[in-house]
Amino acid sequence: MDFLLSDEQKQLQDLIQQFIQKDYPFDVREKLVKSEDGFSKEFWKTFSTFGLLAMPFPEEDGGYNGGPVDIMVILEAFGTGLIVEPYIPNIVLSGNLISNLGTQDQKDAILPNLFSGDMHLAFAFAEPQSRFDLNDVTTSAEEDGDNFKINGYKSVVMNGPAADKLIVSVRTSGNQLDKSGISLFIVDRDTSGVSLRDYSNIDGSKASELTLENVVLSKDAMLGEEGNAFSSIEHVVNLATLAISAEAIGIMQKMNELTLEYTKTREQFGQALSQFQALQHRMVDCFMVHEQTKSLLLMAATKLNDQAEDAVKSISALKYQVGNAAKLIGEESIQLHGGMGVTEEMSIGHYFKRLTTIRTIFGNSDYHLKKYSSL
């Protein structure tokens, strides 16, 4: 058994950490979040030169043959720096869908531009009633000669505002909750009948509500086989769940460090807060829960990498635990900072906000507990 990263993976980690230290201090991040785009297109290109954007793709697609463990390494490091650039929607979700399902023409048109950082993608899979169920799809595509006509509504499309192209899950047959009958289409942002309402999220990321009204697409726009998209969707969302869990673990590590540091320097009653045993025990709990959740992360990444039979179940175990750990570490870190913890001025509150949205994204603890029990 081996839990150690390869030399390349360690180098990757160091590269990102150096970038955060040098180019991505908290005040820079704050300016980016408040900017029009909500992130830096320039840094996105930097990530391309680092090889991050092409990392988890096979060589024949122009990638670096990376896998779940590499995604984990990247996102955990991103978490420590609270990097807001949209890696998960672009690369983990959309890029993987194209790479896994695309025709050669589709790949040629998209992947080189994605890897160079020139093109942005978003994956629209959620609907207002679907909550976390990927099979709950009402957006419909009706066949109309050589074309499809699409009608429906997709909610909270991550990276929607920057996306040049959207991948949309639609129902081509069957009932609302059927796993079969779901198909994917690649839709250009400016196609007639497509409207996006862009907005900011509380964690600094950007998203859109997507309305599709009589959007006419040719059969060439379909990604993968008709009616058979569900298992591919599930696969990329599992990867994304691993990725966002890794990000959470990076965030938790940073929050624990910040809190420890703060309580060592802040004095009340003539001593450092860190001297109060009531607080020491709580920091110990936060430390332990981070370590234990990280163990699950390594387990799940390895299982996904090896395509183990229980890989999906281990992802649910991980996300369930990430949700619980995020609550504990997030809320305790704020509490131990006292009033300073709730100020916009300190970074701790911003880590807290991202950690809080991660609790929900791709399914909260309740959802994954139920899923775990059912598997």
Place this chain on the structure above:
Amino acid sequence: MNKSVCIIPTSTTNQTHKRGLKMNLSFSEEDLKFQQEVRSFIKENYPSDIKEKMDTGIPTTKEDIVTWQKILSEKGWFAINWPEEHGGTGWSVTQKFIFQNELAEANTPNIVPFGVSMCGPVIYTFGNEEQKEKFLPDIRDNNVWWCQGYSEPGSGSDLASLKTKAEKKGDKYIVNGSKTWTTLAQNADWIFCLVRTDSSGVKQQGISFLLIDMKTPGVEVQPIITIDGSHEVNSVFFDNVEVPAENLIGEEGAGWNIAKFLLAHERTGIGGIPHLKREIRRLRDITEELPLNEGFLKDDSLFMDKLNKIEIDLVSAEYTELRTLAAMSAGGHPGPESSILKIGGTDIQQSLSELFVEALGYYAHPFMSESDLLSNEKRIGPDFAATVMPHYLNYRKVSIYGGSNEVQRNVIAKAVLGL
């Protein structure tokens, strides 16, 4: 549907007391009449524009709050806990309970406590006659907005270490220093402060309680923005501020005892139980409307279990508060027991705010600024969604302010358990 337990019966029952158990949990005919009176008063007098803001989560302004509080003042229903000679109501504990519940039921703006629940009681308990005459009527009638100047950058939990200095020069105090976290100081006309008048002895000894007019030259207020994006707290700076010595409450150096008296007052009601009862019902209604797959959120049993657990916690907190109130009406003072209410109530406030976030799923994430909320543009997700996450974030404060929940535990350990 799942009904809430009827926390307090709304009809009278024929009580059969068994074995001398002298407990009565029902309202008398008179109480019920009173309840009707309060209810119809609110119905007739609660301005519809303020109600609409409250119901749709649009931030209320200073003017809205003052307007509503003045409506209560004019009716004589504002300073309900004060002695009757100063304009109190003389209501029984049950009547006060009913009144608070009706206000919360109708979703009226929270009463700003700094004048009526904090400074007022200090002045009628420790102030001299001139001070009572000068300050109490304006508090009762809502002509003056007060804020609380206790905490300082270096003195939070260790409040007694405070450094803002007041030096006596003739018939004036010269005040220098800074206060922080001052809630709604941007609206305030006056601030009540703990200041240091003596640094020679034990830290608790040299503290005095001083009232300062915010318009005095040398007072400066700077906003602090919190993680929910709102401006609720401030820093207040004092640079050679001249304060008439007659604004000192009690003796010089008596400030700590006054502060402790006030802290106990601050903590009763800090649990916000009446409001929570309404919120829990609102969340229950929401579970029947929020679509989940082919049904509604109420079909999610794990979610409903959590809602019901919070409700049980709420019932225990409510009955604990009622016990405390009953003890007070039998002549006791709010003592360290009120620390239990503070911890219990704020725990529930926080868990409920979290459960609203969970109810919404992804739709808790979109962020709307104050100007977005005020615009007529359609909101993202369900109408009530926009304020849910900000509320969760903002409510991290409730376990920090008013004496943090750790400090409250220290108080219980020391004063109740005798440790």
